[in-house]
Every structure is written in C-alpha cells, then in structure tokens.
Amino acid sequence: MKTQQLFDSLLNWFRPGEKTHVFYVEKRMKFGKYHVLHRENCEVLPDVNGRLEVGRGSNMELILTQAKKHYQHVELCPQCCKIEKPESNA
Ligand SMILES: [Zn+2]
Numbered sequence: 001m002k003t004q005q006l007f008d009s010l011l012n013w014f015r016p017g018e019k020t021h022v023f024y025v026e027k028r029m030k031f032g033k034y035h036v037l038h039r040e041n042c043e044v045l046p047d048v049n050g051r052l053e054v055g056r057g058s059n060m061e062l063i064l065t066q067a068k069k070h071y072q073h074v075e076l077c078p079q080c081c082k083i084e085k086p087e088s089n090a
Contacts, residue, residue, distance in 0.1 A: 009056075023063045024051040025070060034073035037064065042080035 009020070022040040027050050030036050037054065038045045045051065054067045060081065067074040076082075 020056055020058050022056045023054045023067070025054050025067045025074060026050060027052055030075070034075045035067070035071040036077045037067050037074050037081055038077045039080040042077060044077070044079055 024038050024040065024045060026036045026038070026046050028035075028046070038051070052070060054070065055063055057063060060076070064074060064076070
C-alpha cells in the first residue's frame with residue numbers, strides 16, 4: 001500500500017504540466033475566524049498535530065470544497081496558495 005502511494009506521488013511529481021500537491025488545513029482558527037489551507041511545502045505549515053490532510057491534487061477549487069467539508073470558513077494561505085489564474089486584463 002505504502003509503496004503504491006509512493007509510486008503514485010512520484011508519477012505525479014514527474015508528470016509534466018500538472019503540479020500535484022498535498023493540501024492541509026490548519027486545525028486552529030486564525031484570528032478566531034477561519035482555517036487556513038496550505039500546501040505541503042508551505043513555510044508556515046503547522047506540524048502534524050496542528051493540521052489535517054484535506055487531499056491532493058492540482059485543482060485548488062476542488063481542494064477548497066473538500067476543506068469546507070471539515071470547516072465552514074476556509075481561506076487560502078497567501079504564502080503558498082495563490083490561485084494561478086490565466087492572464088486576463090479586465
Ligand atoms: Zn501556506
């Protein structure tokens with residue numbers, strides 16, 4: 001099972017053009033208002049006890065939806081979860 005998981009993540013890492021991340025939501029509320037969603041490589045990611053794995057993938061909106069099943073108010077971490085939008089000049 002573990003070997004398979006490792007293999008999957010390796011495949012994901014090397015798949016071109018598609019960045020797969022593990023996402024975590026902080027268990028502790030920020031400012032008593034919301035929970036922050038992080039990627040696995042975030043500098044301010046809490047340790048294992050302070051976070052909850054939400055899922056993995058490259059679709060931020062999907063991950064956010066999943067995170068909201070755990071907590072009502074979830075905000076993206078400004079350090080690691082900037083949504084990559086296609087460039088548009090409105
Ligand atoms: Zn973060």
